[in-house]
Amino acid sequence: MLVELLLAAIVLVLLALVLWLLTTTRRELGELRQATAPADAVTELLRRQIEAVRAEGRDGQEAVRREVSDLALRMRGDIGGLQQSVASELKGVSTEVTHQLHEGMKLIQNAQTTMGDRLDRAAQVVAEVQGSLGKLGEATLRVVEVGKDIQGLEQILKSPKVRGGLGETLLAELLSQMLPQEHYTLQHPFKSGERVDAALRIGDRLVAVDAKFPLENFRRMLDEGEEDKRRPVRRQFVRDVRTRIDEIAKKYILPDEGTFDFALMYVPAENVYYEIIIKDETDLADDPIATYALSKRVVPVSPNSFYAYLQVIILGLRGLKIEANAQNILNDLARLAGDLDKVREPLRTLGRHIGNAQSQFTEAERALDRFGAKLETIERKGGAQAELPEVGS
Incomplete structure (x- = not known):
């Protein structure tokens, strides 16, 4: 233009x-x-x-x-060259723009796909969270119901006799899961008429286990909110525990009736065991409960520590069984040694006979060889005579 x-x-x-x-x-x-x-x-x-x-x-x-x-x-001419140059540049720019547009479309599609996947995962997570919340709500309702049941059970367990029975039941259940029936006895009687809750049989001796633990003052101690009021109740609880230790040592440690010189005091709850053995912040002038119990040869055990004791007892029982089996094996070996002595003399006689037979066999073999040699000599002589010419031929 x-x-x-x-x-x-x-x-x-x-x-x-x-x-x-x-x-x-x-x-x-x-x-x-x-x-x-x-x-x-x-x-x-x-x-x-x-x-x-x-x-x-x-x-x-x-x-x-x-x-x-x-x-x-x-x-x-200049305009034609300019048009060609512009057309070439426009073509290059168009190609680059098209390539960039394609790359942009790919990026957008990938972003859409990624976003879709993330949205799907987010929706799945939301659905799982909603399901978990629903399950959590159900679990919360069950926990509330269990709490109500526990409150009812707490009311039932206020009676010391019922609590003692529950401890015995838990002890019996644990023993039935850990030991064979022949290695423990429930309500084992003594000559005095007393019955221990359980007696563990190790070899030919017994380990007494008592489960009647005093919990009344412990529950009162937990109910007290102020430390000043809790301290005297704790003192009374410690006295109850010491009294029970004395009773166990007196009633159930009876070596004359086949018991070991110690007994186990089963504490039915870990928090109680922690309070009397591990924490033990009593301000009494006497020794701590753990020291006092060991001085009386009474070993306090919680459900967890009693499980460890039972594992040790199981290992001991296995050792006893191995020892018994080893003794049986030794007895069998002794009998086999006697049987071997009984068999050895006939074997020696048989060996002598076999030796004599071997000698006779060797002698017979030599005689047979001599006989064979003579027979061959005779055969050779007979052959030589056959080869002589006849008379008058």
């Missing part, structure tokens, strides 16, 4: 120049006609000048036309 405007401007300038020359010539011709009379010479001169001017104008127009044509050709 710019080149066409430029060409039009050049053409207009040339036309204006030609018009100006014609106008000037006509004006001079008019002035000359007014200044002089008409004459053929002047007219001819003027005609020639006009022709010359016209020829120059035509030559100028032709030159301008050629210049304009050359310029137009050059401009067309």
Whole structure:
């Protein structure tokens, strides 16, 4: 568009120049006609000048036309090259833009896929959380119901006799799960008429286990909120425990009736065991409960520590069983040694007989060889006689 405007401007300038020359010539011709009379010479001169001017104008127009044509050709070539360059650049830009658009679309699709997966996982997690919340709600309701049951059980266990029975039941259940029936006895009687809750049989001796632990003052101690009121109740609880230790040592440690020189005091709850054995913050002048119990040869055990004791007892029972089996094996070996002595003499006699038979076999084999040699000699002699010529032949 710019080149066409430029060409039009050049053409207009040339036309204006030609018009100006014609106008000037006509004006001079008019002035000359007014200044002089008409004459053929002047007219001819003027005609020639006009022709010359016209020829120059035509030559100028032709030159301008050629210049304009050359310029137009050059401009067309430049415009063509420019168009090709622009087209090439546009093609490259278009290709790059298309590639970038494709990459952008891929990124968008991947982002959409990732976002969809995350949304699906989030929805799944939300569903799982909702399910867990539902289960948690159900579990909470069950916990509330269990709490109510525990409250009812607590009311039932307020009776010391019932608590003792529960401790015996828990002890019996634990023993039934850990030991064979032949290695423990429930409610084992003594000559005094007393019965221990359980007696563990290790070899030919017994370990007494008592489960009647005093919990009344312990429960009162937990119910007291103030430390000043709790301290005297704790003292009473400690006295109850010491009293029970004395009773166990007196009633159930009876070596004359086959017991070991110690007994076990089964504490039915870990928190109680922690309070009397591990914590033991009593301000009494006497020894701590654990020291006092060991001095009486009474060993306090909780459910967890009693389980460990039972594991040790099981290992001991296995050792006893191995010892008994080893003794049986030794007895069997002794019997086998006697049987071997009984078999050894006949074997020796048989060996002598076999030796004699071997000697006789060797002697017979030698005699047979001698007999064979003689037989071969006789055969050779018989053959030689057969080869002699007949008489008179």
